[in-house]
Amino acid sequence: MVALAIVRTHNLVAVVMLSGIYSLVSAALFVILDAVDVAFTEAAVGAGISTILMLGTLALVGTEEHVVVKHRVVPVLVVLVTGAVLVYGTVDMPPFGAPHNPVHEHVAPRYLAETPERIGIPNVVTAVLASYRGYDTMGEVTVVFTAGVGVLLLLGRRRRRRDDPK
Amino acid sequence: MKHHAIIRIAAKFLIPPILLFALYVQFHGDFGPGGGFQAGVLFAVGFILYALMSGLSDAQHALPMSAVRICLASGVLIYAGVGVVCMVLGGRFLEYDVLAKDGHSGQHLGILLVELGVGITVFGVMVAVFYAFAGRSREADR
């Protein structure tokens, strides 16, 4: 498991590379699970953009982690307890891949059945994304926009101030 | 990266197909996998590759920060604008049926425009964030 390697490695550049590999692996998993659109996004975003951004950050903050030997019993305990509770919670969950799970009984069949007549485009994901759930997507775009503005406010300002006296 | 000839030439060959593929993904999103989010990211990746290869100043010469900021805002504006146009034409907010004579081509047009808005914003945000980080590290080198 790539995720386990991330926990153990101390050099942060290696950690970033591993997280890129982790993204690619999960993209392959998404293809197996029939989510081609999502896999596409994950591969482009996870393996492309975030790796570059992480490396850019590391260039600014330094790559070597200051290794502190800490008592790691408490986090392990917390994680194990939380994991056990979650596993206990899954016992009542519907089985994987069954066609009559509650998720598939709500609005999804309507989207699949209506899309050819109402929207007339074959990719249902795009139809739901842009038309049925247009409000949601607009909200998401606004969040992306706000995050971009936030980064510019945090990182873009000082340069201008330094240029001013010249 | 100015002195790595192999990387530079390989990147030169790769950038046009990446940008073309991004446009294909953008406008073919109705029929195959793809859409504004992926296309914006891919276009930004192509551009960031150019910036990594030929230096930040060249990239900012090709696409200045002010243009990126305009991209950032105009995408959201296109998205919301499509909704407002729908309202003006007598539909509800983001109800694309009224954009053309029949419902199908109206929906098609609406989705295309909205995806375009999404793509522009995502591209703008990705490039802006990259500029911000890369600009910082160049400053740190000085």
Added chain:
Amino acid sequence: MNFLGLFNYWLFIVLMMIGFYVVISSTNLVRKIIGLNIFQTSVFILYISMGKIDHGTAPILMDGDVVYSNPLPHVLILTAIVVGVATTSLGLALVVRIKEAYGTVDETEIHIQDPEF
């Protein structure tokens, strides 16, 4: 009770707990953000695996009688990934500013410099 049918949830729990462990046990802020990313991807996997239907195919309409997987989780996660990278970059920007203010990205060292924080 078919326990094999629940393995996708367990995979998700294992990944989520690895991410959780990274977040709460490491003191380096960049590593914390990577842990949050793992956590996030585990939730994506949960959603996508819920949308899968046996013998289904990708939800791109074709002629004939075909079973499609549920497109709704795909839509939600598609946007969540892009929003996720945008918020991650915001977090990284904050880390950069913290580095400039304190000269370190290690939590304990920040505590030593600024006990009230």
